Amino acid sequence: MLSIKNLSKHFGSLKALDGVSLEVEGDSIVGLIGPNGSGKTTLFNVVSGFYEKDSGEIYFNGERIDGLSPNKIARKGLCRTFQVSKAPEKLTVLENMLLAAKNQVGEGPFSALFRRQRVNKTEKANLIRAMELLEMLQLSGLRNDYAGDLSGGQKKLLSLGRIFMLEPDMILLDEPTAGVNPTLRVQLMEAIKQLQKLEKKAFFIIEHSMKVISSICDKVYVLNFGQKIAKGTPEEIQKNEQVLEAYLGGV
Amino acid sequence: MTIVNFIIYLLTMMGIYSLLAMSLNFQVGITGLINFGQVAFFCIGSYTSALLVVKAGAPIFVGFLGAMTLSGIMGYVMSIPTKSLKTDYWAIATLASGEIIRLIALNEDWLTDGPFGVMDIPQILKGVISKDAYPIFYLLFVVACILVAYFILNLLTQSPFGRNLKAIRDEEELCLSLGKDIQNLKLKAMVVAGVVAGLAGALFTFYIAYISPENFRPIETFLMWAMIIVGGRGNHLGAIVGAVVIQLFNVSTRFMANYVPLSTESMGSLRMFIIGLLIILFLLYRPEGLIKEKKKLYE
Numbered sequence: 001m002l003s004i005k006n007l008s009k010h011f012g013s014l015k016a017l018d019g020v021s022l023e024v025e026g027d028s029i030v031g032l033i034g035p036n037g038s039g040k041t042t043l044f045n046v047v048s049g050f051y052e053k054d055s056g057e058i059y060f061n062g063e064r065i066d067g068l069s070p071n072k073i074a075r076k077g078l079c080r081t082f083q084v085s086k087a088p089e090k091l092t093v094l095e096n097m098l099l100a101a102k103n104q105v106g107e108g109p110f111s112a113l114f115r116r117q118r119v120n121k122t123e124k125a126n127l128i129r130a131m132e133l134l135e136m137l138q139l140s141g142l143r144n145d146y147a148g149d150l151s152g153g154q155k156k157l158l159s160l161g162r163i164f165m166l167e168p169d170m171i172l173l174d175e176p177t178a179g180v181n182p183t184l185r186v187q188l189m190e191a192i193k194q195l196q197k198l199e200k201k202a203f204f205i206i207e208h209s210m211k212v213i214s215s216i217c218d219k220v221y222v223l224n225f226g227q228k229i230a231k232g233t234p235e236e237i238q239k240n241e242q243v244l245e246a247y248l249g250g251v
Numbered sequence: 252m253t254i255v256n257f258i259i260y261l262l263t264m265m266g267i268y269s270l271l272a273m274s275l276n277f278q279v280g281i282t283g284l285i286n287f288g289q290v291a292f293f294c295i296g297s298y299t300s301a302l303l304v305v306k307a308g309a310p311i312f313v314g315f316l317g318a319m320t321l322s323g324i325m326g327y328v329m330s331i332p333t334k335s336l337k338t339d340y341w342a343i344a345t346l347a348s349g350e351i352i353r354l355i356a357l358n359e360d361w362l363t364d365g366p367f368g369v370m371d372i373p374q375i376l377k378g379v380i381s382k383d384a385y386p387i388f389y390l391l392f393v394v395a396c397i398l399v400a401y402f403i404l405n406l407l408t409q410s411p412f413g414r415n416l417k418a419i420r421d422e423e424e425l426c427l428s429l430g431k432d433i434q435n436l437k438l439k440a441m442v443v444a445g446v447v448a449g450l451a452g453a454l455f456t457f458y459i460a461y462i463s464p465e466n467f468r469p470i471e472t473f474l475m476w477a478m479i480i481v482g483g484r485g486n487h488l489g490a491i492v493g494a495v496v497i498q499l500f501n502v503s504t505r506f507m508a509n510y511v512p513l514s515t516e517s518m519g520s521l522r523m524f525i526i527g528l529l530i531i532l533f534l535l536y537r538p539e540g541l542i543k544e545k546k547k548l549y550e
Binding site: 050069070072074075080081089092098107109112119143144166 | 403406407410411412413414415417418420421422424425426427428429430431432433436439442443485544546547548549
């Protein structure tokens with residue numbers, strides 16, 4: 001589904017990504033790990049169109065997407081969350097959810113003014129879906145709070161909620177559970193698993209917690225200094241010597 | 252001028268500036284587009300309506316439609332550089348665009364009669380309504396325009412379109428990641444704002460019946476900014492309240508010149524001083540303005 005070939009990205013003399021190739025199949029959960037500064041977030045930024053690549057190719061659903069603008073890539077069904085959650089300050093939690101909804105009428109001034117009934121109808125349907133998701137994310141009590149007033153962990157949850165509203169084919173999650181309390185973290189993982197099974201969504205997840213990775217990922221890629229150093233199941237990765245060396249600095 | 256007529260004049264000018272402030276608020280307060288060239292819309296709206304009616308001999312309602320259309324197109328043109336310019340750089344570009352439009356009005360004599368301005372502009376239903384009732388009639392007409400603009404802008408702000416604009420204001424990158432075409436949305440916001448300000452321009456033209464480039468100096472943009480800073484951004488009522496407060500200072504100090512022992516020049520400086528002071532005090536002690544942005548609540 002997502003296929004990255006020989007991708008490179010330099011910042012000055014720093015090789016943030018150095019010829020990375022990897023595949024994420026549809027209907028799977030793939031992890032991406034690596035020490036700080038290994039290029040994980042840069043990879044996400046390039047794939048989602050926020051950074052321009054220097055060389056290499058990116059294909060999504062067989063279509064080449066490198067060079068497209070971020071909003072076009074998102075429209076193609078490849079969506080992302082951010083490591084530091086972004087939440088429009090003066091929109092409420094519920095408005096944040098509705099903002100992301102895939103099927104909306106009234107996003108332009110003409111339809112907003114002249115197709116009132118259809119606008120109201122779709123808004124109502126999206127509202128129901130949004131409330132269900134907020135219930136699951138334990139945010140329903142905060143639905144009328146400004147997103148800007150949420151804690152860091154709550155913003156993480158909200159960004160997950162938004163992405164579920166968007167219903168993309170593949171979701172890139174950048175540290176989705178950082179700052180989220182352990183109980184909720186387990187529930188989140190369950191939700192991701194369920195979504196993958198029921199709606200056949202693919203996930204590509206940056207995570208530091210090995211616990212999270214081994215509980216949900218089918219496959220894991222490991223980056224270090226912008227290069228792919230390993231690929232395998234979570235069990236294999238945990239035994240891989242190169243990986244251990246990268247993380248522990250040579251034992 | 253009798254006191255009653257003066258009050259009606261004051262209210263009418265408050266009304267016209269309310270529309271300009273609402274338009275500016277739609278850009279700044281809702282969409283986050285820092286426009287320092289708002290007077291460009293006002294100028295285009297005024298001149299278009301005046302020239303259409305005086306030079307082309309069109310009926311007055313065509314003057315109104317033309318003003319709104321051309322001003323809307325100006326909104327489209329001004330939105331183009333947002334593609335490549337960041338917020339602050341775009342703001343500087345808009346400052347220039349306001350001056351460019353005024354300088355065109357000042358120098359293209361063949362079209363605008365340059366510094367002499369456009370004179371003998373006919374007034375709406377002048378023959379039908381008696382001279383005494385005319386000021387109040389025009390005031391009511393301006394109020395009706397405000398109500399319509401308020402209703403439409405409010406509807407837009409409450410709609411998914413308005414939600415998109417507010418999201419762009421607060422987190423542009425997030426909007427991109429959600430697949431929003433922010434360039435297109437900014438364009439539409441600018442066109443909507445342009446149409447509203449164009450309406451204000453036409454109302455101004457047919458009210459004072461004589462316009463010249465002097466009416467559209469950069470200071471006008473500054474006044475409109477003072478209105479949304481004092482009134483509050485992100486809601487249209489704030490823009491109206493701000494226009495009322497600022498115009499009260501702006502116009503009434505002119506009137507007061509007869510009653511206080513100060514020369515006209517020092518009254519002019521004092522006026523600007525007071526408005527400047529108001530801006531500073533509000534930014535320091537009540538940055539959200541008199542009327543706060545309203546939260547949209549769901550049960």
